[in-house]
Amino acid sequence: MNNNAYQVTVARDLEDLIPVFLRNRKKELETLRAALAAADFEQLRQLGHRMKGVGNSYGFERVSVLGKRVEDGARSGDRASLEDCIAQYEDYLARVQVAYE
């Protein structure tokens, strides 16, 4: 993935909400892992659904894209795809850069 994919531009009026938003995404990552370990596909589906809705609303398109893939993977019970998504999510959250305008 090229570096541009880790660049996110967020509206200035959301700036103070972003630290909490990112903290919650990291918690979400842990919950995703736990759900996959427990093979709780229903929870994975719900988590994916939530990521899909909230990510793009804040301007984090990648969160929505991964959320959609988690949701689909959970529906079909595709463990490999889910593992890949979670790994990508971890990578993304570790490297994402936020700019405000």
Place this chain on the structure above:
Amino acid sequence: MSDVLVVDDDPDMAAFLARMLENEGMRVACVPDGCQAMAQVGKMPPDLVLLDVMLPDASGFAICEQLKSSPVTAMLPVVLVTALDDSASRVRGIEAGADDFLSKPVRREELIARVKTLRRLHQTRRELEARRLASEVQRKEALRKAFSRYISPRLAERIISDLGEDGAPFGGEPQRVNVVALFADLRGFTRLTESAGVEDVVSMLNQYFAVVTEAAYRHEGTIFSIAGDSLLIGFNVPFPQPDASSRALRAAQDMIVSFAPVLEHWTGQGGRPTGIGIGIASGEAILGNIGSPHYMSHTIIGDAVNTAARLMQMAQAGELLMSNAVHHAAAGAVPAGRIEPRGNLALRGKSEPIAVYSMRP
């Protein structure tokens, strides 16, 4: 300033929606589930609800249905927040009565546009409703005023409230009631009409009726009929009055006293001597609608009414005759010595003479 209730269990989504709306000058409350949403709506009704379809305790559809099925909240606009690709949810949302939909991820322009439009619509609806209510109140008030010229204000009030409920005033069966019936007329008036001009007669009758009806209302009597120069007033109907006999006595006194200046004026103009004669009797009577569907009279009939009419006919100008029962129940209402026994009198249509008492205020 307006209040929007955001119902979403995802704190980031709720915070985002709240921020967008607050930027537009709206006041926002956020709750995470359906139960708290219902509680909040009950406590502080918002102008609009933004409702996520996936909630931990109930679906947004169920909450929407609940809001739309209560008359108190049915008008409250509900925007369901669904996933973009979820057309099944939209169909369910329409069935649940949702006013609009918003897709996640939420685009701020769309959010603001939808909320603003719905709020305007809601406001217009509310204004129309308020205007409709105001005109309804005005109509009732006009009706009440018009009615009150013909029947006692309290009776008018009851007819109007009955109309509001099932459209049939006094819809119930005729009922047996204890009444105190008061008949009043203008003694010697029939003779007077023979000599006076038509306009004079009407003007005199109106002056007389103004005095007696006002006195009747002052003591909360119900006027049941006016025929010629005689007037039938009931007490203890349609509303119970524990002191009905005393009220009737005081109303009678009031009529005779209030009529004195009118009488003086008439006499001064060379009119024939006249005055109010009153009969009061109490007992059981039937209260109900008597007549035909085309001409209905809500009135009282029975022995007490007949006795009061006979007593009135026997009363002299400025005299009040009452039956024993009325005297017994109401003697305390007037100073001692004002009431005199007139002995046992035989009344027309009555087999036995009855004890009659007289009072001249």
